[in-house]
Amino acid sequence: MRSTRMALAARSFSHAPWRRGWSYRRGSLAGEQCAPRMAFTCTAPKAGPQAFEVDHSRDAFIVSVARTPNGCFRGKLADFSAPDLGAIAIRAAMHRANFDPALIDEAFFGNVLSANCGQAPARRAILSAGLPASVVCTTVNKVCSSGLKSVMFGVNSLNLGYADAVVVGGMESMTNAPYYVKKPKDKMTKEQIIQSLEPGGLVDGMVMDGLWDPYGAYLMGNIAENLARRMNITREEQDNHATRSYSSAARAQSLGNFANELVPVYPKDSTAVDGSVNFAENCEALLSSDEEISNFLRVDRLPKLNPAFEENGTITAGNSSKISDGAAALILASGAFVKRHNLKPIARVLSQADVELPPAEYPLAPARVIPVALQRARMDAKDVDYYEINEAFSAVSIIVNRMLDLNPAHVNLFGGSVATGHPIGASGARILVTLTSVLRQTSGTIGVAAVCNGGGGGSALVIERMS
Structure with missing residues (x-):
């Protein structure tokens, strides 16, 4: 019996993902306290877009992407819950992936403001999108990194052989985040609770669970x-x-650079809300482009805006990301699945990384995590063609560009969350979706997506364009 177990163990080890193109290494970046002590690193790709190679059977490939337009706070998407928006993006991504949804094994979907979304928001989005009940669903909350962390969880499942095809992404309706009332210690009716409310008795769920730092007791903007x-x-x-x-x-937007990623949103009572590009005739889209971008016509007002967080501060509503509603979805598949179904992947995931800093230093996290992710891909900054780094605030982007000495012309080529909006549970996935568009339209090869999150965290992903 013991010899049988040993033989099985040896066989499992020989087929482990890190035995096929992965190497194990100890160490950390010089002077980088946040780098993990141990890391897996992916074999560095050759220069230039690579034709699909059959030996990458457990590598994770991006097969399709889709996102809803981002709606302004209390804007055109106000009637849609986060799972509603997630379902639209998922259906569109599945339509573009062009394979049987029954082949999806698992789903990871980010959502931060889950109160009043109903039980298991990711599950709701998956089933509303028409995927089978057999899909294993997990809702991910890593604040602003939720969408990107969901992608990372999906990549892990593919690398380890636990799944062959997964749905990942994020969704948020900041408009519909409820207000909270603490339950009284004594038994009271709803009417009595409402009558007993004192000033400040209502807690804004969007602020408390999404925009508030509980360690310093102030807003992320502070x-x-x-x-x-x-x-x-x-x-x-x-x-x-x-x-x-x-x-x-x-x-x-005017040049159609977002065309390959956006899916229009139609009224909820319309039969056209199927997330695909084939909609019912004579049905007008409710929103087909990012709603906030139209405010570009008023950028001359930026210097006149009052500070948002401190009386003599420098951060305003204009140079900050915008409270928004939206969703983004990606279909990932293993190399073996891609080959078996003759798919044409958009990109291959080369590496991923997370770091944690003190909560009061969260804006620095992208500058810390990007070098770790590049190290794991056996790359340097000079190998990267374009970056998508979430613009929580203009100040954050300036800090990261300065710390890493990045060329602004290669960061957020199609604009960032200051202009397009920041639905916090979705933005991590949204920047990755847009990164695939940037690489395809510029013939770039290597791209990095990175985002910071409340609590001091940051996440990054390195991808290689395939087609």
Whole structure:
């Protein structure tokens, strides 16, 4: 019996994912306290877009992407719950993947403001999208990194051989985040509870669970203000960055750069809400492009806006990301699945990484995690063609560009969350979706997606364009 177990163990080890193109290494970046002590690193790709190679059987490939437009707070998507929006993005991604949804094994979907979304939001989105009940579903909450962390969980399942095809992404309806009332210790009716409310008795769920730092007891914007002051980032720099973000997004929208990722949203009572590109005739889309970008026409007002977090602060509503509603979805598949079904993948995932810093330093997290992710891919910054780094605040983007000495022309080419909006549970996935568009339309090869999150965390993913 013992010899049988040993033989099985040896066989399992020889077929483990890290035995096929992965190497195990100890160590950390010089001077990088946040780097893990142990890491898996992927074999570095050759230069230039690679034709699909059959020996990458357990590598994770991006097969299709889709996202809803981002709606403004209390805007055109106000009637849609997060699972509603997630279902639209998932259906569109499955339609574009062009294989039987019954082949999907698992789903990881980000959602931060889950209160009042109903039980298991990811499960609701998957079933509403028409996928079979056999799909294993997990809702992920890593604040602003939720969408990207969901992708990372999907990649892990593929690398380890636990799944062959997965749905990943994120969704959020910040508009529909409820207010909270603490339950009284004594038994009371709803009417009595409402009558007994004191000023401040209602807690804004969006702020409490999404935008509030519980460690310092202040808003995420206050942390960004502190770091902007510490790093001598001026109001003018931030307003200039915001103007650049709006102009880049407006230009991308006018040129159709988002066409391969966006799926229109139709009224809920319309039969056309199927997430695909084939809609019922004579049905007008409710929203087909990011709603906030139209405010580019008013960027001349940026210098006139009052500070949002401190009386003499530099961060305003104009140079910050916008509270939004939206969803993004990606279909990932293993190399073996791609070959078996003759799929044409968009990109291959080369590496991923997470770091954690003190909560009051969360804006620095992208600058810390990107080198770790590149190290795991056996790459340097010079190998990267384009970056998508979430613009929580213009100050965050300026800090990261400065710390990593990045060329702004290669960061957020189609604009960022300042202009397109920041539905917090979806943005991590949204930036990855847009990164695939950037690489395809510029013939770039290597891209990095990175995002910071409340609590001091940051996540990053390195991809290689395939087609």
